[in-house]
Amino acid sequence: MSTATLLLLTLLLPLLGAVGIIAAGRYPNVREGVTLVTASLVAILVVIIAYRFLGGEEFALFVSEPIPGIAIAFRIEALGMLFALVAGLLWIVTSIYAIGYMRGLNEDNQTRFFAAFAVAISCAMGVAFSDNLFTLFLFYELLTLSTYPLVAHSGTAEAKRGGRIYLSILLGTSIGLFLLGILITWFVAGSVTFQDGGVLAGKLDPAWAGLLYALFLFGIGKAALMPFHRWLPAAMVAPTPVSALLHAVAVVKAGVFTLLKVTIYIFGGDFILSNDVTGGLIWVAAATILFASLIAMGKDNLKARLAYSTVSQLSYIALGAMLATKSGLIGASMHIAMHAFAKITLFFAAGAIYVATNKKLISELNGLGRAMPITFGAFLIGALSIIGLPPFGGMWSKWYLGLGIVETGQLILLAVLMLSSLLNVAYLLPIPIRAFFSKSAGGEQYTEIKEAPKTILLAMIVTSTACALLFFYPDPFYQLANLAAGGP
Amino acid sequence: MIVDALSWICLVAGGLVGVVGAVGIHRFPDFYSRQHATGTTDTLCAILILLGLGLQAGISLAAFKIALIFLFLILTSPTATHALANAAMHGGLKPKTDSTPGEGKS
Amino acid sequence: MLLTFGYGVFLSMFWLLLSGHFEPLLLGLGLASVALTIFLMKRMNILDHESFPIHLATRLPAFFAYIFREIVKANIDVIKRILTWTGKSISPQLVEIQLPQKTDLGRVIYANSITLTPGTVSVELTHDKVIVHALAKEAADDLSTGNMAQAVPDRVIDK
Amino acid sequence: MIDIVIDITLLTFLAITAVAIVRITNLFAIIMLFGIFSFLSATMFVVMDAVDVAFTEAAVGAGISTVLMLATIALTKDQNEKQSVGRISWLPLAVVTLTGTALVYGTLDIPAFGDPEAPAQKHVAPYYIERSVPETGVPNIVTAVLASYRGFDTLGEVFVIFTAGIAVLLLIGDKRRKSTPGRNEGGENDA
C-alpha cells in the first residue's frame, strides 16, 4: 500500500468505525465487535506505519488548500509518529477496558459513547500527522468537540457543568489565543507549515517571539498549563475510560504534542535557545508542576488527585519543550509516551475500583487491596512509573529532562524536578499503601467485593506490563524522540 | 381696459371678502354661526376671484378651466357646508340659539 | 339610450374643452375615454336625469343670475355683521321650512341655495322639509316667505 | 418678489402646522392638519415650479393618505394620543437637534435657492431640457424623463405601489375581521 493510502486509512478508519458503531447501535455485541476490530486495525496500521517510517519512508498527503498558501495536508515526522503510536496502541486497550466498564455500570447512550470515542481517535491521528499549524488546529478543535459528548456523557447537571468548563476553556484558549498565535505566525512568516528549524527563526524580534510563544503556551489549553488547567479536573465527571482517554491518550497529549511541535517546527529549538525566547515562561511550567502536585495532595477524590497529577506531569513536557535543548526535547517527547502508559494504568485502576466497589474517595479505600490485588498492583506499578523509579518507563523521560536542565545549567529547575518527584511519592504511594496495609474504618473485610470484570483487568495488566517493558525497551520511542529532537 | 379694471375690482373685492370671512370665523361665537361666515364668504370670494381671472383669460381654454373650477366650487362648497352642519347636528353639537334679537351671546 | 348618447356628446365636449388638442390620436383617446366613462357610469348606476339635468338648461341662466344676486346680498349681510361685530349683531335660530319641490334634484338645489343665501345654512334635508340655521331672525323670516322657492327651477320636472 | 413673499409665508405656515401636529394629541385634528400640511407643501411645489409634483402631492398626500389615515382611526377608534402633551422626550430631542444641526451644516455650502449656476442645474439637467423634445417629442420634460430617460425608475415606482397593494391585501385583505383564537399561541409572555 502506498504511504499516502496508509496515512489516509489511519485517519479514516476510526471514522468508518464510528459510522459502523452507529449503524450497529442496536446490537451491543456487534457494536463492540466493530469497536474492537477497528481499534485493532488502527493499532496494526500505526505499527506498520511506524515500522516503515523508521525504515526511512516519507508519508505525506495533501487534501486541499482552503486559503491560498494554507493547506490541509499531512506529513508524518518523528514526533507525530510517536504520538500516533501511543494513541493507536492505547486505543485498543482503552476500548477493551471501556467495554467492561460500560457494561459493568450499565451506562446509557453507549453507542454515542463509542462512536464519539472513535471520532476522537481519528482527530488525535489528524493532530499527530498534520503537516502545518492549520491542519493541526483543525483537528485540535475537532478533538475538543468530539470529546465533549464524552465528558458530558452522563447528562447530569454536574456532568454538563464539567462539559461546559471543558468546552469553554479549551475552545476559548484555542480560539482566543492559539488561533491568534497561528495568525500572527502566518502574518509574520507567511507560512504555517512545520519545518525543521522553525519557520519563525530570524523573522521575528526575540522580544515579540517570547510573547508569541506565550500565546501558544497558554493558547494550547489542552496542555493544561496553569491557569488554564481547570478543565482537566472538571472533566473528571466523565466515565473513567473517558478520563483515561483525556488524560492519558488523546486530549492532553495532543496538547503537549502541539506545544512540542510548535516549539520544534515553528520556533525551532535553536532559535529559542539562542534568543532565550522562553526564559520567563519556563517558570510557569515549573510553578505548574509544583502547585498541581500540592493541590493533588489535598484531593481526596481519587480521580481528582489523578487529574492534578496529570496537570503536573504535563508541565514536565512543557518544561522540556521550553528548555529546547536536545535532551530536554527528547525527555519531553518520551514523557508523552511514558506518562501515557503510566497514567492510563492509574485511571484504569481507579475505574476498576469504582466499578467494583462504587467508591470514589481515597479515604474509603483502606483495606481494599486484599480484595482487589490485581487492581492495586497495577496502580502501584503506574504510580512508580510516574514517580520515575526504575524499573519502569517513567524513569527515562525524567532522566532526559534532568539532563536537559543540566545542559542549560538552570539548577533551580533541577530542584523543582526533584521536589516534584518527592511530591509524586507523597500523593501517589499512600493510595496502594492504604489499600494493602490499612484496615478499613469499620473493620470490614470486604469479602463481598471482587475484582472488576475481566476485560478491565486485562486492560490494566496490559498497560502496567507495558510500563515495565518500556523501561527495558524504550527503543522505538527513544528513536522517535531522538529524531524529533533533531538527533541522528 | 375696462376688462382689466373690472377684473381688478373683482380680484380685490374677492380678496377682501375672503379676509373678512376669515375674520368672521374668529369673531363668531359658535360653530354654526361660523358656518355662515365660511359658507357664504367662501363662495363669493371664489366667484369674484375666478371671475376676475376669467375676465383676464378671455375666451380660451384657461377660461373654460376657470369655469370648471368655479362650477366645482359652487357645487361642492355649499354641499360641504351643509353636510358639515348636518354632521355636526347628528354629532350632537347644539347650536347656540335665541329667538329674540340682541341677545346673541347667551 | 338617448340620454346616454346625449351624455356622451356632453362628455365629449367636456373632453375637447379640457384637452384643446385636436390630433387624431388624442381625439381617439378622448372618444375611448368618454366611452369608458359612460360604461363606468352605467356600472355605477348613476346615469340618469338627476346627474345630467339637461332639461333644466334653459332655466339655468336666470336661476344663476338670481342666485348670484342672493349670494352677494348674503355676503354683504354677513360681512356687515362680521365687521360690526360687538357680540350682539347676530341671533342664531333654527327654523323648519316645508319644501315645495317634489323631486330630489329640486330639493337639493333649493337646499344649496339656502346655504348660499343670506345668513342661512341648511342643516338637515328630509323628504318634505329642510331645517335651517339662520344667523338672524330677519333671514329666517325672509326664507319663510318662499321667494326663493319660487325661483328654484322645478316645474320642468314636475311637468 | 411676490414669489418670495408667497414662498416665505407658505413655509412659515408649514412650520406652524408642523409644530401644531407635534403638539396636538387629538388624532383627528392631527390628520386634518396633515391634510393642510400636504396642501401647503403642494402649493409650495407649485410656487417652486414643480407642477407635476404638486399635482401628485395634492392627490396623494391630501387625498389618499388622509383618507387612509381617517379610515385607520375609524378602525382603531382611538382618537386621542395617550402620551401627555407637555412631556418632552429629551433623548429624541437631542437626536433630532443633532441631525438638524448636521443638515444645516450641510446646507452652508449649498448654492443659494434658485441659483442658476448651481452644479445641479449644470450637468445632467440641461441635457434633458435641450434634448427632450428632439429626442422624445414630449414637451413636458418631467414626463419625458419619467417615462423614458428614467423609465426604469418609474417601472420600479409602479412596482412599489403594486407591492403596497399586495402588502395591504396580505395584511387586511380579508373581508371580515379574523377571529382565530389560536393566533397568539405562546405570545403573551414573550421575553
Add this chain to the structure above:
Amino acid sequence: MQDHLSLLLVVIPLVAAPVAAVLPQGRLPWFVALMVTSACATLAGMQLWAVVHDGVISYELGGWAPPWGIEYRIDVVNAFVALIVSGIAAITLPYALLSVEKEIPDHQIPLFYSAFLLCFAGLLGITQTGDIFNLFVFLEISSLSSYALISLGRRRQALTSAYQYLIMGTLGATFFLIGVGLIYAQTGTLNMMDLAERLPGVSGLKTIHTGFAFIMIGFALKLALFPLHLWLPNAYTYAPSVITVFLASTATKVALYVMVRILFTVFPNGFVTATPAADLFVLSGIAGILSASVYAIYQVDVKRLLAYSSVAQIGYMALGIGFASAMGVTAAIIHLFNHALMKGALFMAVGAIIYRIGACRMENIEGLGRQMPWTFGAIVIGGLSLIGVPGTAGFISKWYLVLAALEQQAWISVVVILTGSLLAMVYMGKVIEALYFKPVTETNIVVKEAPMLLLTPTWILVIANIYFGLDAEFTVGVAEHAARALGVVAK
C-alpha cells in the same frame, strides 16, 4: 440573451410577481417562484462568469446613455452579491413549500409568493443598478415587501416587529434620500460612475460630508449596524421561517454591499479614511460584536438568539470595511458570503424545528436533537461555522478578518474578533445543550424528523458551509477580485 443577462435577472422576478399574485391557490404560485429563482440563480452564475472573464458589464436601460439614462453596471462585486442573493433564494424555495403551507393561510399563499418575488427582485435591483436613485426605488420595493412578509409571522409580535422595522426602515431610506439629494445638489448627477468622477472635485464641501453621513446612517439602519440594529432581532424572531431564512442571508448582505459600493467606488479613494467614518465603522463593529453576542447568550428563543448573532456578524463585516484596506474589504466580502451560508443553514434548521413543534424557545426544544438528528446536525455544523471552527466557512472569514486587523495593527479588533467567536461558542453551546443534553420532554417524544423537503435545502447549505471551509479558493478569489474592482487601495 447574453446582452440582456443582467437586466433579465431583475426583470424576470419582477414580472413574475404580478403573475403569481393572480394565480389560483395551490402550489402553482410556489412553482412559478421556484422556476423564477432557479432561473435567476443560473443567470447570476452566468453573469458572474461573464464579468470575471470579460470585465465590467454596462447595460443602458431604455437605450439612454448614462448619466442621462439609468445604467446597470456589473462588476465582480455586484455579480457576486447577486449570485448570493439568487442562490439563497433558489435554495430557500424548495424549503418554502411545506413551511409556508404550514405557516401561512391558504388563500394568502399566491400573495405571499408574489411579495416574496418582489422582495427578491428588489434586492437584485439594488445589487445590479449603477444609479443611486434607482437603488432607492428598488430598496423600497424590497423593504415594503419584507415588511409585509415579516408581519405574516404567526405570533402577534410579528405585527409590532414589522411596524418597528417599517419605521426604522423608512427612516433609513429617507436619510438615504436626503444624502442623495445633498450630493446631487453639488454634483448634478445620480449615476455612480459619474459621481465617482465628479466627487473628487467637490469632496471638501460640507454638503458632501453631510450627504455622505446621511447615506451612511441610512444604510446603517437598513444594515442593522450597531447601535441601529434594534429592529432586527424582533423582525427575524417573529417572521415566518422562510422569510427569516431569506432575509437573514440576503437583505443585510445587500445593504452591506451598497455601503461598500458607496464608500469605495462612489466616493473617492481616501475619502473614507479622511473622515471619521472608517473609525466609526470599526467602533460600531467592535461594540456590535461584543454587545450583540452577549445579548444572544441571554436569549431564550433560538430564532432571537440567532438574530442577535446576526447583528454581531454584521459587526464583523463592519470591522472589515472600517479597516478600509484591500484585505479588510476582502474579509468583509468573504464574510458576507459565508455568513449567508451559515445563517441560512441555521435558520432553516430552526425553521424545521418550528415546522414540527411550532416554537423554538429553549424549553420547547429540549431533547429534540435525538428526535431530529439531521436537523440537529445542521445546527451543530452551522454553529461551528458561526464560531469559526476550522474546516467550516466561518473560519475562513475569521482568518481573513484577523489578518486584516493584524495588517492594521488593530490589536483591539483582533481581540474582539476572537472574543466574538468565544461568545458565539457560548450561545451556540446553549442551543446544542438544550437540543441534545436535556432529556426529551414528554411533548417532544413523539416528534419526528423534519420532512426531506425541508432537510435537503438545509443540508445543501450545511455542506456548502463545509465545502467553502475546506476550499475557499472560489470565495477568496472572487472577494479579492471584488476588492480590486471596488478600487480599494491600502492605506
Add this chain to the structure above:
Amino acid sequence: MYITASIAILVTLGLVLARALMGPTVYDRIAAINMFGTKIVLLIAVFSFLSGQQDLLDIALVYALINFIGVVAVLRLVAYGDFHSSGEENKK
C-alpha cells in the same frame, strides 16, 4: 392686481389656519380645512395668472376635487364612524 389678491388670500389662509389650530370642536377644524382648501385653490388659480402658467389651473382643479373628497370622507367618518356601513340604519 394678482399680487393684491394673492396677499389677501395669504392673509385669509393665515386666519383660517389659526382657526384650524384652535378648534375648538372637530367641526370647526373641518370647516376651517374646507375653507383652507378652497383658498388654496384660489391661490393657485391666481398664481397661475401671476406667473403666466395656465397649466396650473389643472392643478387647482385637482385641489378642488381632492378637497371635496377629503371633506366628504371626514364627514362620513364623523357621521358614521366608519367607511363601510351604508348608513340606511341612521336614517331619520
Add this chain to the structure above:
Amino acid sequence: MTHNLILRLVSKTVIPLIIVFALYVQFHGDFGPGGGFQAGVILGSSIILYALVFGLDAAEKVFPSTILRLLASLGVLLYAGVGVVTLYLDGNYLEYTVLADTQIAGQHLGILLVELGVGIAVFAVMLIIFFAFAGRGRP
C-alpha cells in the same frame, strides 16, 4: 350618507366629470402636468367618492376585488411588457425607439403605453387599498 340627498346628487353629477378629467390627465401628461400616476389616483378618488356616498358595497359591486387584482397585475405587466417587447425588437429594455419607424413615434407610443400601465396599476392598487381599509371590521 346615502340618505344625504345633496351629497348624492352632487356626487352623481361630479363623478363622471372627475372620470373624464382623470382620463384627460392620463393622456395629456405629455403636454402638461399629469400622467399615469396622477390619473390613476384621481380616477381612484372618484370611485372612492362613489364608495363614500353610495356605500362601499355598491362600489365593490362596480369593481369586485378579483377584477381589481387583475387590473393591478395587468397595469404593471403592461409597463414591464413594453420593455419585453422592446427586447424582442432588438432594443434595450424600455428602449421605445424601436417600437415604431421613427424615434419620435416610437418614444411617443412607448410613453403612452407605459403611462397607461401606470394609470391602470395605480388606480387598481389605490382602490384595493381603500377597499381593504374601508371594508375592515365589516360585520
Add this chain to the structure above:
Amino acid sequence: MDFIIGHYNYWIAIFLMMAGFYTVISRGNLVKKIIGLNIFQVSVFLLYISMSTVKGGAPPIITKGIEIYSNPLPHVLILTAIVVGVATTALGLALVVRIKEAYGTIEEDEIHRQDHSL
C-alpha cells in the same frame, strides 16, 4: 441677508423634517408616528424641489418663448418618492389596524406592557 434668503427654504425644510423626525421617534401613538414619517418625507421632498428651482425659471414644460426652466430631474425623483411615501403609509396604517386588532391598543407603551418585550 442674501445668504439667509437663499437658504431659508432649506432651513425651513430641515426644520420640518426634524419636526417629523421628532414625532416619529418620540411619540408613542402608532398612527402619529406614521404621520410624523409622512411629514418627514414631505419635507425631504421640499428640500429636493428647493434644489431644483431656478430663479426666473418656468415649470419644465417646453413652451415657446421660455428659455429658463427649472431642473426637471428632482421633480421626477420626487414623483417617485411620493409614490413610495404613500405606499409606505398605506402599509404602515394597515399594520396599525392589525396591531389594534391584536392588542386592542395603538399606544406603544401599552403594547410593550402586553408583551414585556420589544
